[in-house]
Amino acid sequence: MISAQLPDPQLQPLLYAKVTKYMLHSPCGADNPQAKCMVNRKYSKHFPKKYRERTDWAEDSYPLYARPENSLVFEHNRARFTNQYVVPYCPQLLLLFDCYLNVEISTRLETVKYLSKYIYKGPDRATMEISGRMQDEIKAHLDGHFIGPTKACWKIFEFNMHRESLAVQCLPIHLPNEHHVNFHAHQTVNEVLARQNVEKTQLTT
Numbered sequence: 090m091i092s093a094q095l096p097d098p099q100l101q102p103l104l105y106a107k108v109t110k111y112m113l114h115s116p117c118g119a120d121n122p123q124a125k126c127m128v129n130r131k132y133s134k135h136f137p138k139k140y141r142e143r144t145d146w147a148e149d150s151y152p153l154y155a156r157p158e159n160s161l162v163f164e165h166n167r168a169r170f171t172n173q174y175v176v177p178y179c180p181q182l183l184l185l186f187d188c189y190l191n192v193e194i195s196t197r198l199e200t201v202k203y204l205s206k207y208i209y210k211g212p213d214r215a216t217m218e219i220s221g222r223m224q225d226e227i228k229a230h231l232d233g234h235f236i237g238p239t240k241a242c243w244k245i246f247e248f249n250m251h252r253e254s255l256a257v258q259c260l261p262i263h264l265p266n267e268h269h270v271n272f273h274a275h276q277t278v279n280e281v282l283a284r285q286n287v288e289k290t291q292l293t294t
Contacts (some may be wrong), residue, residue, distance in 0.1 A: 090193055093138070093154035095161040104180055109163045111189040112176045137173035152194050155210045185287045238277075260292045268292075 098105040137190070140158040147153050152252040156172040163170040179192040243250070263270070268290045272281045283288065 091152075091154065091177050091179055092191055093156055093175045094172045095163060095175060096180070097161070099208065101180075104184060107174065107183050107187065108178065109165070109170070112178045113163065113165075113170045114174045114176055116174075137171075140173065193271070204283075261290065263290065 096104045096108060106196060138154075138156055141153055142154045144155045145153045154177055156175070159172070161172065176189075176191050177193055182190050182192060263269070266288075270286075270287060277293060
């Protein structure tokens with residue numbers, strides 16, 4: 090399901106084209122000190138990865154994917170890419186969506202927590218006050234309230250923040266032609282019966 094290797098260009102030419110187009114980490118380190126992944130002259134994304142013959146499970150919630158040292162090499166702009174530079178991907182999804190699509194195996198709670206935090210990314214904020222006075226709960230809420238980009242857009246477009254609807258609706262039950270009919274006191278029976286849709290009720294319609 091997940092691969093971090095260059096596919097065989099002879100056996101899987103289409104997948105090979107997608108992987109070499111989207112899923113290769115750009116050169117960094119001494120080859121490219123200005124790369125975006127370089128932080129304080131260190132590799133923040135830990136590329137190039139070490140060669141591995143098999144996938145091992147690490148303690149930091151991310152597997153160490155198999156990256157065998159083989160003869161598959163992709164060359165582009167005088168740079169050589171091996172399995173050490175392949176970003177983990179799902180072959181089926183990569184072929185389906187035809188775009189950069191980093192897919193990881195989630196095995197621990199820390200990974201799920203990271204993914205949820207990444208979706209609602211923003212500056213963390215916390216407010217704490219220890220006091221013997223009466224606490225202003227409204228002020229505390231406003232001081233500690235954080236509105237992310239998703240909620241901000243929802244408020245800007247004035248969408249409903251919540252909605253309630255009944256799952257069950259009670260219908261007036263009646264026997265055939267024995268439903269209630271409202272009419273004015275001055276109307277005759279013939280006038281009431283001649284009224285349009287007098288035979289229809291909420292139950293029958």
